[in-house]
Every structure is written in structure tokens, then in C-alpha cells.
Amino acid sequence: MIEAANPVQKIRARDPGGGAFEPGVAVIEGLPQTAPADEHNRRLVDNVHPPDWVNPTAxxxxxxxxxxxxxxxxxxxxxxxxxxxxxxxxxxxxxxxxxxxxxxxxxxxxxxxxxxxxxxxxxxxxxxxxxxxxxxxxxxxxxxxxxxxxxxxxxxxxxxxxxxxxxxxxxxxxxxxxxxxxxxxxxxxxxxxxxxxxxxxAALPIPGLAECGFLTNETLFSLTRLPERLAIIGAGPIGCEMAQTFARFGARVTLLEAGAQILGREDADAAQRVEAALVRDRVDIRCSANITSVTRHGHEKIIAFNGGESIHADAILLGVGRAPNVEGxxxxxxxxxxxxxxxxxxxxxxxxxxxxxxxxxxxxxxxxxxxxxxxxxxxxxxxxxxxxxxxxxALTVPWCTYTDPEIAHVGLYEHDAEEKGIPVTTTTVEMSDVDRAILEGETEGFLKVHLRRGTDRILGATLVDRHAGEMISEITLAMVAGRGLGTIARTIHPYPTRAEIIRKAGDAYNRTRLTPFVRRLFQRVLKLRR
CATH class of the missing domain: 3.50.50.60 (FAD/NAD(P)-binding domain)
Structure with missing residues (x-):
């Protein structure tokens, strides 16, 4: 544990720049992520930055x-x-x-x-x-x-x-x-x-923001008191995840996004499903929000945007992306x-x-x-x-946004394929067609699989479901192994499971192979075998 020779240093565990969250102590001065200095954070620091560590001699x-x-x-x-x-x-x-x-x-x-x-x-x-x-x-x-x-x-x-x-x-x-x-x-x-x-x-040069103070992922997890009103700037993965989470905890959350939709890099249909879920959880979503200034009145912070609208909050969370650490x-x-x-x-x-x-x-x-x-x-x-x-x-990189439902994606989006001049066919299956999802009352998701036209080669896929992050790896594995959607269609999936949606996409692909000509041929063959 922390020894007397390395005293606990006091800092303000707050939203930087003046807010009003309780004074706290951090295990390491200048690192607010180590506040509050309870037994758990002391144990964390003992492991990942031991105060009595002696560097070796090179x-x-x-x-x-x-x-x-x-x-x-x-x-x-x-x-x-x-x-x-x-x-x-x-x-x-x-x-x-x-x-x-x-x-x-x-x-x-x-x-x-x-x-x-x-x-x-x-x-x-x-x-x-x-x-x-x-x-x-x-x-x-x-x-x-x-x-x-x-x-x-x-x-x-x-x-x-x-x-x-x-x-x-x-x-x-x-x-x-x-x-x-x-x-x-x-x-x-x-x-x-x-x-x-x-x-x-990353930071934003919004007039007054730095003076009024804001939280980032580096300070958010040191909170010990729930803000009654939380404004989140940026509706990317971090913003959406924390908007839904803090709204469920009971905060009044407003999510501000400069773009026309939340999760702007994701499939538009997928983003709409997540947006509907956030609205159900009482997140106030404001897209196309051009923030002009932030001011403070006491402990209250006022965000002005779109030439006349404003939001009052107790804390502001900034989630507008990441900046590489290259300085110094x-x-x-x-x-x-x-x-x-x-x-x-x-x-x-x-x-x-x-x-x-x-x-x-x-x-x-x-x-x-x-x-x-x-x-x-x-x-x-x-x-x-x-x-x-x-x-x-050469890497095939999947990712997931951990809202409820989650959005998981791997490979190309449809517009990516089109920009590359790759002919694409998209197969879509709704989670409402999956028995396990129906039984669990979670049918708002879907799966889109993008194939090179005329083949079963998977170019990319987007999956919306409460457990999308757990399920996307089956498609990633197929892509890495060079196997197509037809292989997945031949793979037995336990029933009832949500992962059946992937096998159903394979079945949907197989049905596209049954062209009118092939159907007529089958009918003739079967007629002869009667």
C-alpha cells in the first residue's frame, strides 16, 4: 500500500475549470483518474504505478x-x-x-x-x-x-x-x-x-468551454456524485454510451451533435435504431447543433447553440474524438x-x-x-x-459501440464498396425474425451483410443487437478465413440463439441462387422423379 514516504496528494476531483463536484483526493497528484483515494484506487496505483518503484539501471x-x-x-x-x-x-x-x-x-x-x-x-x-x-x-x-x-x-x-x-x-x-x-x-x-x-x-475551441470546465473520459470515472443535468458534446461512441448510461442512472442528459445523425460513421439505419433506444431512455438528442459559447452562472453551465437555443447543465462531458500523444x-x-x-x-x-x-x-x-x-x-x-x-x-478489424442495443461492424460499408467500384449486394435480416430475440423481448436489431455481387464473399457487415459485440466475430472469422456466407449457411447453429440471425443471412443468400431458370430446371427434374 501507499507508504508514509509517499503521502496521498490532494486535488479537486471535479470537472476541470470550476465545477462543483465534491472535493476529493487522488492517490497521485495531477492524475485525477486516481481519485478518490479509496482502498481500490490505492490498490490500482500499487499495481500500475507503484509509489516505491525503483527504476532498473540500464x-x-x-x-x-x-x-x-x-x-x-x-x-x-x-x-x-x-x-x-x-x-x-x-x-x-x-x-x-x-x-x-x-x-x-x-x-x-x-x-x-x-x-x-x-x-x-x-x-x-x-x-x-x-x-x-x-x-x-x-x-x-x-x-x-x-x-x-x-x-x-x-x-x-x-x-x-x-x-x-x-x-x-x-x-x-x-x-x-x-x-x-x-x-x-x-x-x-x-x-x-x-x-x-x-x-x-480531443478538445474543442468553443468560447468559454475551458473556463467553465468540462469532463472527459479521463475525469468522468472519478465522479462520486451523479450530476442532475449532464450535457454531452459529441454523439460518437463514447458520447452515446455514456448518454444512455447516465440517463438510466437518473440524470437528465442532453446529447449535442454537430452532424445530422448520431454515430455519424455508422450505417444510418443502425444509428436510427440506437437513437430510438436512447430516446426511450429519455436522452434529449440535439443533432445539427452548432455550439457558439459556454457560460457559467454559479455552478450552472449554459451551452448556447444554433443562434438562440440554450441548455442548462450541472456538468459537461466532452466526447469528440481522440488526439494522439506526440508532444514532448x-x-x-x-x-x-x-x-x-x-x-x-x-x-x-x-x-x-x-x-x-x-x-x-x-x-x-x-x-x-x-x-x-x-x-x-x-x-x-x-x-x-x-x-x-x-x-x-491485412488486418480485418471489427468494432462495437456498447449502447443498448449495441452496434457491431466489420469490413466495408455499402458506400465504401461503391466508392471502390466493387459491385455489392446487401442481405438484411431483422432480429424480429429470430425466435430467441422474440422470446427475450429484444427485437429492435438487424443484420446487414454486404457481399460482392454474384458471389457469397463477405465484404462487410453491420449488426444491431444487445449482444452484437459477442456475435460479430463469427462473420470476422469467415472473412479472415476466406469463407463466404454460404459456409455460414451450412454451419449448424444451436436453437434458439440470437446468433441464428447470421445463419438466416446465409439462408437468404442461398435463396438468391434459386433463379427462375434454376427453379424451372428443378421442377422438371422433380417431375421426372415422381
């Missing part, structure tokens, strides 16, 4: 030095060390990166609690009597999240990676030359390096080209402009997902250490 040259201990960095370091490489891993803040500390893990913990609330409120439809009002103990919800996060943290801990043979340095790493990195006064020499510093919440790394000294918006520039083999230095994860990829960072790191191991020629473009 000796000799490393096969691989990794800057950043998020998903990409951890996978690269562990994989390389497991193959016998001499590896150093550098982390400035918390090992585990965004995913463990302020991303996937805490958000999905809250989403599960919110689903429990929704199930309780809808229990009457299943013949289960519940009290008239279902209450939410928000501090208990957040405590559960912190407990589970701390329980997962040993997997990403400094001690575990040291046990794997990795030299773990907790401090700020900065390139000082094409083959050297400084870490708090020590110089590390390397044969190869990997930049895996990830990304952070000494990339110029290393001869690594980068942009403040696009991140570190890499080729298809993840090599930077300095061929001894690679990059992986959110700092260089447009696919800012944990699972993508994992597989990009595997490419770095192959190409950096073993003269491999693996290419990032």
Missing part, C-alpha cells in the same frame, strides 16, 4: 525499447520479452493506459450497472413485480467499478512485467537521438524502438515524422521515417480500439525483431 543495448504502457506497449513488451529479446518499457503515468484506467474497463462496468437498472424498470413486462421507483446508489456503482478495475490491474502491473523479464521504467521517456532515449536522467540505447503513447481526449517525446531528435492530428506517420509495416523506430496503437492508427492496438503490436514484434513483412492493411 546496461547495454536493448533489442526493443517501448514508450507507453497501454495495450500496444504492453503487448509489444511482453511478446518481445517472451521471445528472448532484451526489452525496456517506459510509462509516465499509469500502466494499462486508457483501456484499464479511463476507457474500456471502467465504462463497461458502468454500462453493466445501467443495464441492470433498465432490466429492473422493465421487469413488469416479464411478470416480475418491482417497487414503483427503482433507485440507483451512484456512489456504490462507482465503487463497484473501482473495485473491479483494481482487480483486473495486476495483469498490467509493473511487477508482472518485471517478472516477465522486462525492464520497467516509470518516468518520462524522450528521444535524444536516432537510437537513444532518456528516462529521468538515464540513457537507454536501442536497436529498435516502438512508440505506443496512445491518445487523449523528442521525435524531432529521433528523425520521426508526425502530425499533431494524425499522429506518428508510419508505413504499412508500422515503420516510422526512422526505420529503427516503429509505432503501434492509437498514436498512429485511425482504428483507435484496444483490440486493434493489440494486433498492431504483434506486427511490430514480427517486423522489428525478425525481419517480418506483416502489413497493417
Amino acid at each position: 546496461v547495454g543495448r536493448y533489442n526493443l525499447v517501448v514508450i507507453g504502457a497501454g495495450t500496444a506497449g504492453l503487448v509489444a513488451a511482453a511478446g518481445a520479452a517472451g521471445l528472448g529479446a532484451k526489452v525496456a518499457l517506459i510509462e509516465r503515468d499509469l500502466m494499462g493506459g486508457d483501456c484499464l484506467n479511463v476507457g474500456c474497463v471502467p465504462s463497461k462496468a458502468l454500462i453493466r450497472c445501467a443495464r441492470a437498472v433498465a432490466e429492473a424498470r422493465n421487469a413488469a413486462g416479464f411478470g416480475v413485480a418491482m417497487p414503483p421507483e427503482v433507485s440507483v446508489d451512484f456512489p456504490a456503482v462507482m465503487q463497484r467499478m473501482r473495485r473491479l478495475r483494481a482487480g483486473i490491474s495486476p495483469h498490467d502491473s509493473a511487477m508482472r512485467f518485471a517478472g516477465l523479464g522486462v525492464d520497467v521504467f516509470l518516468g518520462t521517456g524522450r528521444f535524444t537521438g536516432p537510437q537513444t532515449i532518456d528516462v529521468d536522467g538515464q540513457t537507454l540505447h536501442f536497436a529498435r524502438a516502438c512508440i505506443a503513447t496512445g491518445a487523449r481526449a 517525446l523528442g521525435l524531432e531528435q529521433a528523425g520521426v515524422e508526425y502530425g499533431v492530428r494524425e499522429g506518428v506517420k508510419v508505413d504499412d509495416r508500422l515503420r516510422t521515417s526512422n526505420r529503427r523506430i516503429f509505432a503501434a496503437g492509437d498514436v498512429c492508427s485511425r482504428y483507435k480500439f484496444t483490440h486493434t492496438a493489440d494486433f498492431l503490436a504483434r506486427i511490430v514484434i514480427q517486423n522489428a525483431l525478425f525481419f517480418g513483412r506483416s502489413r497493417a492493411s
